[in-house]
Amino acid sequence: MSTVTDSLLSIVVPLYNEEDNVVLLTQKINESLEGYNYQIVYVDDFSTDKTRIKVKEMDDKNVHLIELKKNYGQSLALAAGIDYAEGEYIITMDGDLQNDPSDIPQMLEYAITEEYDLVTGIRQKRKDSQVKKIPSKIANFLVRRVTKLDIKDNGCALKVFTKDIAKSLNLYGEMHRFITLLAYLEGAQIKQVPVKHHARHAGVSKYGLERVFKVVADMMLLLFIRKYFQRPIHLFGIFGVLLVILGILINVYLLIVKLGFGQDIGTRPLLIFGMMFIVGGIQLFTIGIVMELLIRTYYESQQKRPYRIKKISIGDGKVA
Numbered sequence: 001m002s003t004v005t006d007s008l009l010s011i012v013v014p015l016y017n018e019e020d021n022v023v024l025l026t027q028k029i030n031e032s033l034e035g036y037n038y039q040i041v042y043v044d045d046f047s048t049d050k051t052r053i054k055v056k057e058m059d060d061k062n063v064h065l066i067e068l069k070k071n072y073g074q075s076l077a078l079a080a081g082i083d084y085a086e087g088e089y090i091i092t093m094d095g096d097l098q099n100d101p102s103d104i105p106q107m108l109e110y111a112i113t114e115e116y117d118l119v120t121g122i123r124q125k126r127k128d129s130q131v132k133k134i135p136s137k138i139a140n141f142l143v144r145r146v147t148k149l150d151i152k153d154n155g156c157a158l159k160v161f162t163k164d165i166a167k168s169l170n171l172y173g174e175m176h177r178f179i180t181l182l183a184y185l186e187g188a189q190i191k192q193v194p195v196k197h198h199a200r201h202a203g204v205s206k207y208g209l210e211r212v213f214k215v216v217a218d219m220m221l222l223l224f225i226r227k228y229f230q231r232p233i234h235l236f237g238i239f240g241v242l243l244v245i246l247g248i249l250i251n252v253y254l255l256i257v258k259l260g261f262g263q264d265i266g267t268r269p270l271l272i273f274g275m276m277f278i279v280g281g282i283q284l285f286t287i288g289i290v291m292e293l294l295i296r297t298y299y300e301s302q303q304k305r306p307y308r309i310k311k312i313s314i315g316d317g318k319v320a
Contacts, residue, residue, distance in 0.1 A: 002035070004109045009038040010087030011104075014077035018095040019050040025097055026058055032101035039064055042095075043081040046071040061315045069308040076307045078179075079171040083305065084312070090166040092159050092179075098127065099158040100196040107160045110191050117165045117188035120180050121156040121195030139177055149184045151192065158195055161188075240288060243281030250274030 011029060015022060022042070029040055043066045044052050055065045066080055082090055089111060093099040099121070107119040136155040143154055155177060165188045169179065184190060251274040254265045265271055 004105070004112050005089070006037060007088035008086060009033065009036055009089050009091060009108070010041055010081075010085030011038060011091045011093065011101075012041045012043065012078065012081035012085055013093055013095045014043045014045055014074050014081065015047060015051050015055075015095045016045040016071070016074075016077075017047045017049045017051060019047070019054050021095055021097050022051055022054050023058060025095060025101075026055075026060060026063060028097070029101045029104075030060075030062070032104055036105075038062060039085070039087065041066065041081045041085055043077040044068065045073070045077040056313065059315050063315060065311075065313045067310040067312070069310045072307045075171045075176040078176050079169075079305070080307050080309065082166050082169070082171075085163075085166070088163050090161045090163055092157055092161070092166075094157040096200045098198050098200055099156075100198060103158060103193075103195040104160070107158070107193055107195070110193060111160045111162065114191065115189070116191040117162045118180065118183045119160040119191045119193060120151070120153070121158040122153045122192050123156050123197035124194050126197050127199040143178070143181055147181065147184075149181055149190075151180050151190070153192075154178060154180050156195065240281040240283070240285030243277045243284065245281075247274045247277030247279075247281060250277065 011033075013025070018025075026040065029038075040060070040063045042055055042063060044055070046068050052065065052067060055063060064084070066084055068077060068080065072080075078092060082092075089108060091104055091108075093101070103121065107121070110116055111119045136153075139154050140152065144150055157176075159179070161183070165183050165186060168186050169182050171179070171182075175182065180190065250270060254268065254271055254274065257263050258265050
């Protein structure tokens, strides 16, 4: 099989309870990348099944297993894998066999021959339930409406990055869903290509309807933070904005009552509540910004990452 590069490739795959998928996934990656120089970086996000055992039993010299000390979520698991990856090109994908590794060579060719910083997939004939499709559609719609980035499928995990762009991404919270937007904000040249999509091979999806609210919240935070502070203000920021909006709506209502109907509003408790909501909202938002800056300074000054690794092993379990 002809290859488009001799450079080392790193395939980064976060895993959480994928014991029935990881062996077949490894086989498919090995088949798809025959002739390439590559490493498979599995990041076990504190699985409660036999995922780690299955990975080690394969005794595959191309497989690197990072075991996290606790469950950090997909974004930080992905960040741990990218930080560890040594390849000139870093490829990300899910561990549930819905992404097809056979799409990687074509995507890699686009990245190399046309010098794209990121090649991202557009899932064709998507085999997901509406529970997963609805949040994805919301996220894609919001990204297109409020940014200049016309990405058709932000939720596709199958991506090929240059090393420089991948390692410049600051993943945290639930930001893996907007990794394409993060790369765009870092100046990446992006190419979209159709890719295959399969139904989950085994196991159950980790997503529910609550993901809709997470998508909306993270999208709002990302746009503000990336422009001003580079960090999210997940809890305080959202509540602060909601309180300010509520206070403004109350005061607009009272203004209409005063000017339109000539009623006295000076003694109404609602006026006090409206002002309290606005002041309280601004305070919460400000507290969120200060806390995020303090956390960022803490990690950067001590060169700490927001995840902790228990063990790294290669192949049969030998510690790296």
